[in-house]
Every structure is written in structure tokens, then in C-alpha cells.
Amino acid sequence: MGEKITINPVTRIEGHARVSIFLDDQGKVEKTYFHVDQYRGYEKFTEGRPFSEMPMITERICGICPISHHLASAKACDAVIGVDIPRPAKLLRELVHMGQIVQSHAMHFFELAGPDLLLGWDADPAVRNVVGLIQANPDIALKAVKLRKFGQRIIELTAGRRIHPTFAVPGGVNAALDEARRDEMLSFLEEGIPYIQEGIEIAKKWISEHKEECNQFASFPSGYMGLVKKDGSLELYDGIVRFMDKEGKIVREFEGKDYLKYIGEKVEDWTYLKFPFFKELGPEEGFYRVGPLGRLNVADSISTPLAHKEFLEFKKVNGGKPVESSLYYHYARLIETLYAAERAIEILKDPDILSQDVFTFGTPKNEEGIGVIEAPRGTLIHHYWVDGTGTMKKSNLIVATGHNNWAMSKAVDLVARGFVDGKNLKEGMLNRVEGAIRCYDPCLSCSTHAVGKMPLIVEIYNQEGKLEKRIQRD
Amino acid sequence: MFLQELSLDLLEELALCDYAVFVDAALEGEEVRVREIFPENKPSFLSHHLLPEQFLFWLEELYHRRPRAFLLSLRGYNFDFGEGLSPEALASAEKGIKILENLIKEVQEREEENERPQN
Numbered sequence: 001m002g003e004k005i006t007i008n009p010v011t012r013i014e015g016h017a018r019v020s021i022f023l024d025d026q027g028k029v030e031k032t033y034f035h036v037d038q039y040r041g042y043e044k045f046t047e048g049r050p051f052s053e054m055p056m057i058t059e060r061i062c063g064i065c066p067i068s069h070h071l072a073s074a075k076a077c078d079a080v081i082g083v084d085i086p087r088p089a090k091l092l093r094e095l096v097h098m099g100q101i102v103q104s105h106a107m108h109f110f111e112l113a114g115p116d117l118l119l120g121w122d123a124d125p126a127v128r129n130v131v132g133l134i135q136a137n138p139d140i141a142l143k144a145v146k147l148r149k150f151g152q153r154i155i156e157l158t159a160g161r162r163i164h165p166t167f168a169v170p171g172g173v174n175a176a177l178d179e180a181r182r183d184e185m186l187s188f189l190e191e192g193i194p195y196i197q198e199g200i201e202i203a204k205k206w207i208s209e210h211k212e213e214c215n216q217f218a219s220f221p222s223g224y225m226g227l228v229k230k231d232g233s234l235e236l237y238d239g240i241v242r243f244m245d246k247e248g249k250i251v252r253e254f255e256g257k258d259y260l261k262y263i264g265e266k267v268e269d270w271t272y273l274k275f276p277f278f279k280e281l282g283p284e285e286g287f288y289r290v291g292p293l294g295r296l297n298v299a300d301s302i303s304t305p306l307a308h309k310e311f312l313e314f315k316k317v318n319g320g321k322p323v324e325s326s327l328y329y330h331y332a333r334l335i336e337t338l339y340a341a342e343r344a345i346e347i348l349k350d351p352d353i354l355s356q357d358v359f360t361f362g363t364p365k366n367e368e369g370i371g372v373i374e375a376p377r378g379t380l381i382h383h384y385w386v387d388g389t390g391t392m393k394k395s396n397l398i399v400a401t402g403h404n405n406w407a408m409s410k411a412v413d414l415v416a417r418g419f420v421d422g423k424n425l426k427e428g429m430l431n432r433v434e435g436a437i438r439c440y441d442p443c444l445s446c447s448t449h450a451v452g453k454m455p456l457i458v459e460i461y462n463q464e465g466k467l468e469k470r471i472q473r474d
Numbered sequence: 475m476f477l478q479e480l481s482l483d484l485l486e487e488l489a490l491c492d493y494a495v496f497v498d499a500a501l502e503g504e505e506v507r508v509r510e511i512f513p514e515n516k517p518s519f520l521s522h523h524l525l526p527e528q529f530l531f532w533l534e535e536l537y538h539r540r541p542r543a544f545l546l547s548l549r550g551y552n553f554d555f556g557e558g559l560s561p562e563a564l565a566s567a568e569k570g571i572k573i574l575e576n577l578i579k580e581v582q583e584r585e586e587e588n589e590r591p592q593n
Contacts, residue, residue: 045555063478063479103483107481107482110482111482129517130482130517130532131515131517131531131532131535134532134535134536135535138535138536141536142536144482145482145483145485145486145536146486148481148482148483149482149483149484149486151483152481152483153483161476162477162483163477163478163479164478
């Protein structure tokens with residue numbers, strides 16, 4: 001093996017990661033690795049705490065998608081006390097979740113993915129960022145800020161605060177909604193839908209202008225997993241887990257509580273992130289993708305009219321077969337944003353939404369509780385084991401980024417092979433490798449804790465270990 | 475407003491302000507430090523780490539607003555797991571509150587001075 005290129009940290013993602021590209025003697029890529037090399041300690045320090053604290057503790061895993069952890073945790077706690085929560089409480093939890101989908105997806109498209117797509121992979125890194133995007137298209141930037149704000153405002157108005165609320169509790173939620181807050185949300189959501197549609201049109205235009213790149217960029221067959229409603233339509237809060245194989249055949253549908261029968265986890269010695277796989281296909285063939293692309297691939301339809309119309313167009317991308325290119329994650333993410341906004345409006349117009357019946361009291365009845373939800377980035381599983389007093393014995397958390405670990409590794413390997421030339425290294429080549437990871441919008445903060453700021457440094461060493469070239473981006 | 479981190483959605487709210495004070499814990503440096511800050515393009519490659527100067531820069535670019543802004547840094551001493559503040563951090567926080575009160579008073583006095591009719 002010849003030289004090695006390191007991208008550290010990978011930029012415009014949530015949290016820290018590193019990519020190592022190994023080159024042969026001709027400067028061609030031999031193998032690429034996506035490393036997450038920080039330790040996640042959350043499962044350990046949940047031990048010994050009262051189970052009812054979990055929705056407040058586990059949401060601290062992340063400042064971007066705390067609601068997902070908050071709700072998956074509350075669902076696991078509902079299972080511990082054996083309570084089917086009141087319908088108004090379910091609606092309120094789902095409403096908060098829709099707020100999070102809107103804010104998280106909007107931020108990703110604008111702040112993280114947008115600079116690559118709208119300014120170009122090879123644009124000067126000094127301008128290929130949010131400021132560059134603001135200067136190039138302030139109108140889009142203003143709308144993106146508003147969408148992010150609308151999502152956060154739904155969370156704040158419903159759950160009390162934008163980040164780390166105490167809203168969902170075992171048995172339901174701790175606050176009902178009033179008419180004034182409902183009406184405020186309805187008002188800004190109606191304003192937001194055209195903004196999302198504009199974003200979808202931008203994505204479609206970009207795709208039509210970059211057809212070949214879209215179809216080839218980090219495109220590979222895999223399984224797909226996501227929640228669906230009983231009728232097979234897209235579901236983000238509840239529902240059954242559907243697994244689809246690489247041919248597009250639905251091979252299994254199961255309740256989230258049975259996940260251990262179907263999902264195994266493999267470890268590698270070069271990363272702290274595990275590699276989940278579908279047990280029926282084994283660790284070599286059972287890898288799959290989750291998140292927007294996975295969800296739209298497994299779903300038969302979308303229950304809201306505007307998003308369903310877009311969904312039908314999305315399904316044409318690969319003639320009804322699973323859409324395989326990683327770049328289509330961005331397109332799928334925007335369609336889901338539209339669904340989330342429409343679904344939030346549906347929920348707010350539901351007669352039960354102002355009900356005071358939002359909580360059912362319960363004490364620990366079961367030694368285990370499992371909560372499954374679709375976080376913005378994919379399927380999130382919280383599994384708790386408790387003793388008779390409700391004290392946590394242990395927990396198992398499988399986060400979306402974990403499910404996509406294999407796919408991200410595969411994507412960076414394919415893109416590095418396609419674009420990186422070790423003898424003529426350019427920043428734009430490495431940005432494409434990072435861009436392959438950004439498609440998956442990984443939230444490494446869900447498994448690590450980001451501290452401080454580091455520049456991007458790429459170093460190329462020869463076979464004797466001597467530094468030959470160094471590119472630095474401060 | 476209490477926040478874990480600065481994010482884009484806050485721009486619209488800050489656009490309505492004439493003054494802003496960012497209060498944050500500091501890993502090192504003086505016990506308490508207050509300084510006026512200005513818009514500056516200091517991009518971070520991590521969305522979890524946005525500097526107030528960069529935030530002000532976005533505000534100016536997008537909303538053409540430039541509130542007078544200060545950064546109040548309070549030194550923290552123990553970032554390990556635990557509950558409550560260390561005695562040293564508590565002392566920093568108390569000093570910080572006094573500085574913040576004086577800063578607000580100073581701004582209010584200046585505003586009143588400006589509003590007073592000129593002869």
C-alpha cells in the first residue's frame with residue numbers, strides 16, 4: 001500500500017468524523033475508511049437512574065435532534081409502565097416531532113448540503129458555506145431561516161422550549177395545548193408550505209441539470225428500512241418497521257419491540273460506531289440504509305396530498321425500483337419536510353388537539369421497554385431494562401447514524417475511487433468525499449460530543465512515512 | 475433566552491434587537507471578561523460551533539441589521555459530570571451578573587441621554 005490521505009474532521013456534519021483514503025503506488029484509491037473515533041458513554045451512565053428520567057437525560061445526547069431521543073425514550077417508558085397513552089398525547093408528541101423534522105431537514109438542506117449543490121463542489125471553500133449562499137441567493141436564505149424557525153417554534157409552543165424540553169413523560173405529556181398557540185402554528189405553517197415547495201423545485205431543477213452525477217454519485221444497491229403505517233404509507237412517529245431488500249422486495253415487517261430478532265450489530269476495530277445488519281440476510285449481505293431515502297424507498301405512499309404528489313415523482317426516478325444514489329437523500333429530505341408541515345396542520349386541525357386528556361398514570365409493570373421512532377436521520381431505537389423499582393439496569397440505543405454506518409463507509413469509498421487522484425489532489429475532490437457523507441446527514445453528536453473547532457487538514461505521506469503534501473483549510 | 479447553541483432560526487429574533495449580550499462559559503482566560511464584539515466572517519466547519527461574531531455577520535448579510543453586541547465570558551473550572559456549579563464558577567457567575575446589570579444600566583442611561591431634547 002502506498003500513501004494515505006486523512007480528512008479530519010469531516011465538515012458540515014453534526015459531530016466529528018475522520019476519513020482515511022489509502023492510495024496505491026500510482027496514486028489510485030485502494031480503500032477508504034469512515035471513522036467515528038470518539039466514545040459514546042450514554043448507555044453506561046443511564047445505569048442506576050430512575051427510568052422516568054430517561055426522556056430528559058437521553059435527549060442531551062444531541063442539540064439538533066433532542067426531540068427524537070426525548071420521544072423514543074418516552075415511548076420506551078410507556079412500555080415499561082404498560083400504558084397506551086391518550087390519543088391527544090400521541091397527537092401532541094407527533095406534532096412536536098413534525099416540528100423537529102421541519103427544522104432539522106430545513107437546516108440540513110440550507111446550511112450543510114446547500115453550499116455544495118448550489119455553489120458547486122469545486123467552489124472556493126472560502127465562499128462554499130452559508131455566507132456564500134446568503135450572498136448568492138438571500139431570498140432562499142431568508143426562507144430557510146424562517147423554515148428552521150417555524151420548526152423550532154412548533155417545539156417551543158407545544159413542548160415549552162426549543163431544545164431539551166421536559167414535555168414527554170411516561171404515560172403521555174405534561175401540558176395540553178391552547179387555542180392561541182394552535183392558531184399561531186397554523187398561521188406560520190400555511191406560510192411555510194410554499195417555501196418548502198420552492199426548495200423541492202430547486203432540488204428537482206438541480207437534479208435535472210446534473211442527471212448523470214445524481215444517478216452515479218455514491219450509488220449502490222442495499223437494503224432499506226423505515227417505519228410505515230398499516231396501509232404502507234410513510235410514518236415518522238409510530239407504525240411498523242418495514243425491511244426491503246436491494247431488489248425492492250419487502251422481506252419483513254415487524255413491531256419495533258421485536259427489533260432484536262431482526263437486527264444484529266457487527267463491530268470493526270477502526271471505528272467506535274457499530275454496523276447494524278438485518279439478521280435474516282447475515283452480516284455480509286444484510287446491510288441497509290435508513291433516513292429519508294430509506295423511508296421513501298420502503299413506503300407505498302404518503303398520506304398528505306402535496307407530499308404524495310411529490311412522492312409519485314420521486315418514485316419515477318428509478319422506474320419504481322429502489323432509488324440508490326446517495327444524492328437523492330437531499331430530494332427525499334425535502335419531500336419529507338413537506339409531509340411534516342402538512343401533517344402538523346392535520347394534527348392542529350384535529351378536534352382532539354386541545355383536549356386536556358394528555359396523561360395516564362402508571363408505575364413500572366414490565367422489566368423491559370422499547371421505543372422506536374423515525375428521527376430526521378432515520379430509525380431510532382431506545383431499549384431499557386429496569387428492576388422492580390424502575391431503576392435502570394441497562395440500555396441499548398441504536399441511532400440512525402449507526403444504521404447508516406455501512407452505507408456511509410461504502411459511499412465514501414465509491415466517491416473516493418471515482419474522484420480522488422492522489423497524484424493531482426484538489427480540494428474539490430476531497431469535498432466530494434465529504435459530500436458523500438453529508439447526504440446521510442449523520443448526527444455523530446448522537447454518539448459523540450463535539451468539543452472545540454478543528455481545521456480540515458489533509459496530509460499525504462509516502463511509503464517511508466515522509467510528509468509529501470499538506471492542504472489546510474482553517 | 476437560554477440556549478445550548480446559536481442557530482440560524484435565532485437570526486430573525488436578533489434582527490429585532492438594538493443590543494445583544496451573549497453570555498457563555500469559557501474554558502480558559504480571565505475569571506470574567508466582557509468585550510464588545512462586531513460582525514466577522516469566521517466560518518466554523520461544525521454546525522455545533524457557531525461564534526457570536528459569525529452570527530452577527532450572518533445577521534448583517536441577511537437582515538442588514540447590526541445591533542451593538544457584547545460577549546460576556548464566565549470562566550468555568552470543572553466540566554466533569556456533576557450537579558450545580560463549582561464554587562469558583564459560582565463566584566464568576568455572581569460577578570458576571572453584576573457586570574451585566576451595570577452594562578444594561580449604562581445602555582439605558584445612554585438611551586435616555588440620546589432621547590433628551592437638545593437645546
